[in-house]
Every structure is written in C-alpha cells, then in structure tokens.
Amino acid sequence: RGPVWNEGRWGEGYSYPTWMLGAAVLGWLGMDLVSATRLLGLLCAVLAMRLVYRWAGRGWGGFGGALLIAAAPPIAVWVMGGLEANLIALCLAGALTCALPRPGDPPQQTRPLAAGLWLALLIWSRPDGPLLAGLVGLAQWLVLGKDGWRPMLRTAAPAAVATVVLLAMRLWLYGEWVPNTAHIKGRVDMGSISQGWNLYVAPTLRWLAGPALLLAVASVRERRLGLGLLLVTVVWLLYLVAVGGDLFPGRRHTMPLVVCGALAGSALVRPGSRWPLAALGLAVASLGVASLGDPAVHRARTEQWEHLAVELGSTLRHAFGEAREGEGALLAASPAGALPFESRLPTIDMLGLSDPHIARQDPTPGAFYAHNLADMDYVLDQSPDLIAFGGPWVYLDSGFAPWLQVRDRESFFGEHDILPVFSALGFDKDAPWQQVPGTHKPQFLWVRRRSLEEPGGLGIRIEADGSITIPAWLFATMPGAPWFGEGTALPRGDALSAVRKAAKRGNKDALLVAAEGTGPLGL
Numbered sequence: 001r002g003p004v005w006n007e008g009r010w011g012e013g014y015s016y017p018t019w020m021l022g023a024a025v026l027g028w029l030g031m032d033l034v035s036a037t038r039l040l041g042l043l044c045a046v047l048a049m050r051l052v053y054r055w056a057g058r059g060w061g062g063f064g065g066a067l068l069i070a071a072a073p074p075i076a077v078w079v080m081g082g083l084e085a086n087l088i089a090l091c092l093a094g095a096l097t098c099a100l101p102r103p104g105d106p107p108q109q110t111r112p113l114a115a116g117l118w119l120a121l122l123i124w125s126r127p128d129g130p131l132l133a134g135l136v137g138l139a140q141w142l143v144l145g146k147d148g149w150r151p152m153l154r155t156a157a158p159a160a161v162a163t164v165v166l167l168a169m170r171l172w173l174y175g176e177w178v179p180n181t182a183h184i185k186g187r188v189d190m191g192s193i194s195q196g197w198n199l200y201v202a203p204t205l206r207w208l209a210g211p212a213l214l215l216a217v218a219s220v221r222e223r224r225l226g227l228g229l230l231l232v233t234v235v236w237l238l239y240l241v242a243v244g245g246d247l248f249p250g251r252r253h254t255m256p257l258v259v260c261g262a263l264a265g266s267a268l269v270r271p272g273s274r275w276p277l278a279a280l281g282l283a284v285a286s287l288g289v290a291s292l293g294d295p296a297v298h299r300a301r302t303e304q305w306e307h308l309a310v311e312l313g314s315t316l317r318h319a320f321g322e323a324r325e326g327e328g329a330l331l332a333a334s335p336a337g338a339l340p341f342e343s344r345l346p347t348i349d350m351l352g353l354s355d356p357h358i359a360r361q362d363p364t365p366g367a368f369y370a371h372n373l374a375d376m377d378y379v380l381d382q383s384p385d386l387i388a389f390g391g392p393w394v395y396l397d398s399g400f401a402p403w404l405q406v407r408d409r410e411s412f413f414g415e416h417d418i419l420p421v422f423s424a425l426g427f428d429k430d431a432p433w434q435q436v437p438g439t440h441k442p443q444f445l446w447v448r449r450r451s452l453e454e455p456g457g458l459g460i461r462i463e464a465d466g467s468i469t470i471p472a473w474l475f476a477t478m479p480g481a482p483w484f485g486e487g488t489a490l491p492r493g494d495a496l497s498a499v500r501k502a503a504k505r506g507n508k509d510a511l512l513v514a515a516e517g518t519g520p521l522g523l
Helices: 017-028 033-055 060-071 073-081 085-099 112-123 129-174 190-207 209-221 224-243 252-268 275-293 295-302 305-320 338-343 376-380 401-406 410-415 495-505
Strands: 331-334 347-349 386-389 416-422 425-428 431-437 442-448 468-471 511-514
Touching: 017 033, 033 060, 033 073, 033 085, 033 252, 060 073, 060 252, 060 275, 073 085, 073 252, 073 275, 073 295, 085 112, 085 129, 085 252, 112 129, 129 224, 190 209, 190 224, 190 252, 190 295, 209 224, 209 252, 209 275, 224 252, 252 275, 275 295, 305 338, 331 338, 331 401, 338 347, 376 401, 410 416
Parallel strands: 331 347, 331 386, 468 511
Antiparallel strands: 386 442, 416 442, 425 431
C-alpha cells in the first residue's frame, strides 16, 4: 500500500528507508518482522567486524579491532533492539576502511569510489547520514593531505547522487524537504543541549572511555589518521549534544565512537609492538565492564514494556479489528510503536513522528523532550475510538504532550471512559518499563462513547432493523479511577446512564447487548 503510515494518509512514518526496505523484503519472504530486523542487525555487526579485520591486515591489530566492535554494548543491544544502529556501524566502517589508508600504506591503496557507495547507503539509512558523509570526506582530505582533494571528490560523487535521489523521492511522495522526524528531533535549544550533554554524551564518554582513549592516543602517535578519526567522532558527539542525544537505551548513536575507536586501536598495533596491543586489550575489557555496569545497558536489558504493548495490541486486534465496517477501530497512541504494530489498527501517532501536522506544532510546556509535540484538537476531530496515553502504564500522570493537553478538559472526560484490559503481564509501579509476570494487573485505554447518531465505531448504535446494540466494553469501563497522579481522581462518568439513554431513545424490547468481545477482553 505504499511507504505510508496509514493507508490513504500520506506521511513519512519511517526514518531509515534502507532498514524499512530490508525488513520488508524479509517479511515478504515470510519471516517475522521482529526476527527480520534482528537478523539484519546481526549480519551488519559481523560484516563491520570483518571490514575492520581486513583493513588492519588480518593480524592481531585487526583481531583486536574486530573484538572491540563485538564487545561494544551498543552493538549487542541493538542486534536485539531491531533498529538501524548496526547498519550505521557497517556503513561507516565500510566508508572509512575504503577512504583511509592504514599507517604506512600509500594513498593509491584506498578505494574512494567504494567509499562513496558506502556513504550513499549511509545517507539512505539515517536522516543525519549526510553529516557523517561530510565528516568522512573531511577526514579523508586530512589524512591524504594536499593530494586528497581528488579522492575526496570521487568519494563525494555517489554520496551526492544518493542525497539528490532521496530528496527527489521525498518531495515526490510527501512534498517534504526533510524527514518528518527531523521536525521533532532536530530542534536545538538550551534544553536539548543540556540533555544531550548531561544525560547522553558525558555518560557515554565515561562508559565507553576505552575507544575514546584509543582515538586520543592514535591522534598523537599516528597523527593524520588518528586526527581524521578523531574529527569524525568529536563533531558527531557535538551534534548529539545539540540535538539532545537519544531517549532509547543502549547508546545506539555512539556507533561512530565505536567504529573509529576500533580502527584507531587496530592501526596502533605494529609487528613486534606490545603496549598498543595491551592498550587495545584493555579497551576491549573496559567494554565488558560497561556491559555489566552501564545504566543504559541495564535499562535495555530490563525494559520490557514493549511486551505489554504487544499483548495489549493482540487483544485489541481480536476485539476491535473489524469495528469500523471491516477496517478496524481507529486508535490514537503515544508512543505509536509496538501497540499499532501488533494491533494492526489504523493509528494516529499523537507524538507526530508519523504525522506531518503534529510534527510542526510548538512544544507543550512541561512535556518530555521529543514527546512534547501534540495537537489534541486535531486528534479528537478525527474521532478515535481508542486512545492510549503514554503506553500500557497509563495509570501514571504521563509527561507526554497529548495527555498534558487534555487532562484539564471536562469535555474529554465527558466523552471518554477508561477501559481496563487485563493481561497475564503486569507492571512495577516504581519502574513501569519493567515487566512483572503473573501480576494480572490491568492496562488502561480511553474509549470514546459514541452517540446513537454516529455510524460505525465502538459505541452504542442503532442497527438496520431498528434494534439497539450496546457493546460489551461499555460494561467494563472504570470511570473515575484515580490512576493519574497521587490522590487525584478524574471526573466520574456512568456507563449505565448511557445504556439507559439508549433504551429511552430506541425500542426497549429490542435492546441488545453485543458480547462478541467478551473473550479477548476477559469480561
């Protein structure tokens, strides 16, 4: 149905075209999409290790560089996490090993055109890929010296073509100059800079100090090569500071530090030299320590709320998958990831990552960074049947912008009820991102009570024969449940009053209770 978020609604709901296409091909071949992304991540990591090993001459230096990549926590985390981080590591390793000569090798042994092709793939794999491509070109010019401008131009040619083609495709499909996500994650202010340094780059330099020290040593001992690799890393880290880093666990955006550190460490090792090999071994060991102690890795290991969302999404698919004349109930979600993926319901991304209108709104005061854009008037005008604020643990006073915009609206609570969905998986109130098996606590959604005049949807409705259908979910709602904040109760509604009104307005004798959804909902 095209590269769109919802059928018939044109919006760029992805950040990485090559990653999306790779997963789509494997899915077309019959592979589960989650397994497909993990397989792609594993293949990219192994190929990146092989490129470093071959560039370093297949000796101890190459082995140590490849081992450093294998030991890096971001590599392992994002093999399982399923995003594009390891593809970025592969593209960057391919571009650098083709563009830069090893110490002592002549510039003629570089392959600038191949480097450009790797950069073209990189540009198609990340919205900020052109920045990394430009940094690789500068590093190439710095390492090769005054004669480096010709190889740099040959490297730049495929990258420039890839940029123009991607831009033309985006303008043709979506009428946009930049990716939709750039409007959300590309805003630079003092808040993003503070978060980028304090919460992301500074801890990264502490826990990934091994690769950083290898780069520092190489910039002194190997001069041009070390300075070129250091240039790529430092400018990239400054960019991460400006844009606020990343909210995902596992430090996925640190791949340039890992790859450049591996190349720097392998270049230090020469035949007969021992201390560089020992330094490389210590850097690898430090990454092992990071795997055990880094809070970002611990969070990646324990964060399993996505499993809650998957189970909830499966329930919604079975209960409401054909609610709107076979099209499924309209879901509004924030964040919009595992829940719409598993539910297969048409979904409004309330945070705007997949919605160009919301992505252009002004930030909502008090909301989390990168979760601070919303337009709930725009969302509610589309009459969503189900609304999920902040994931399955919405008993919290969510800091997401969509909830902050409706929590003081009496009209919202007058038109929506809380629907609890019980599951075999629960949550820890103190750490809601962790899964607690066997707790059987409910997950909560907001459901819109529709009037009799509105066709379709999930609410009370008049059938063609004049009978009145009252959906089963109406008897499971929990109006007024004090789940949002300490000691704060929401305005109470009365599900049964809606039933009474329906009975008064229709044929009492033909009053029906539709119970098809009782099994999946556990009513």
